Amino acid sequence: MTIPPDIAHRRHTHARSHARRLAMQALYQWQLTGYPAREILNQYADDPEMEKADWEYFRRLLLGVTAETAQLDAAITPHLDRPMEQVDPVERALLRLAAYELHHCPEVPYKVVIHEAVALAKKYGAEQGHRFVNGVIDKVAAALRH
Template identity: 40%
Template sequence: MTEAIVAPRPKPKSARRRAREFAVQGTYQWLMTRDTVNNIDLFIHNSTSYFNKCDEALYRGILFGVIKDAGALTKALEPHVERPLEEVSIVEMAILYTGAFEIISMPETPYPVIINESIELAKTFGGSDGHRFVNGVLDKLAALVRADEFAAAAAKRR
């Protein structure tokens, strides 16, 4: 008798992971259409049966914040990207915008958590090496914006 090989069950997504996924999807939609944040929010909210499993406050905070602060986020990201932002894929820009917004505006979340979540989002939604690009850009941004936290983390690694 042979035993069936059973693939391991994927780890269930946390409410915060789902919130970040929806925020990236909403940001992507905004980058593609320039629709209003309220229309995008309504679409995201109504487009899936599992929206109620996300941290809605985090999702809305990121999505509304990214769209409101897009100009400042662009200026914060530009020095850390070695090509014109217009050449970055829209998926990766959506991930960079959401990650940058959290790094800059949500200091209660440790920057390594934000970067790791952004890497996972890039692996899920982005191109084959997009996660490396996202990691590099957000790491440079965090070193600048959260210099004290960054230095403390570096000291711990020594």
Template identity: 40%
Template sequence: MSPHDASPPAPQRPGLTASGARKASAKSARSRSREFALQALYQHLVGRNDATAIDHFTRDLSGFHKADAAHYHTLLHGCIEQAEAQDALIAPLLDRKLAEVSPIEHAVMWIGVYELRHCPDVPWRVVLNECIELAKEFGGTDGHKYVNGVLNGLAPQLRSAEVEADRAKARAAVR
């Protein structure tokens, strides 16, 4: 195959890297807070480190000043405090034992479940999209599909009125 036969690279959308993830400069403070919370929750899941120690360490990381510190704090401490309840919601939707789920995907699902349950100011579709982006950027090859499946399965349970309103709007648009 000659260089002339090669297909041109796919056009890149503004604000995205070649892999499709958002560029750091295009991320909101809330998105950054989720990234730092993910890193902190990973430390908790893998190393069983204390939440306060993880919190202090994470706040000293480069770029933390650009994150929404209050949202980060809420996610980190809320997810850890409610880990058992969140796992009880997640586990029935899994096709394997929770212990077999990657700690990245596990932490991303914790963030998603926490936001669906406790952050009504964040629309449910935004929660799903943000978690899918986290899984794409930090997780395994198809981890984002797994996260999407679980959170999409929980959204109607945790945000029933909001999800139904969106579905009704979509049905009306089709007519």
């Protein structure tokens, strides 16, 4: 029996959302601990939450963001009202994650990238941090996806 396309699409979308959340958490850990990204990646391989996530997308996000942090920060920094080091660590992880998706995942609509980043900021970021993330990522999207 084949899965109807609409159900398969919802499963795929849901798995990517889980991958983004776990990638944000892994990036937060990477930022605070300085552990190598591959070591953090291995820790998540055993995480029961990974069963709901798209492992390959999670891997792509974590390794991509950590490999290209300088380039991502260069794309984000012109749109900040403070130095990157002063941005809340959760919001910093989300900004980098969204900038990576905007630059390297053209198959993901920019509105989806913004929506997912804002939703994660509402749940895990500082109070009103979602507004900051929304404003910055909106400008980054305009610059990267003109």
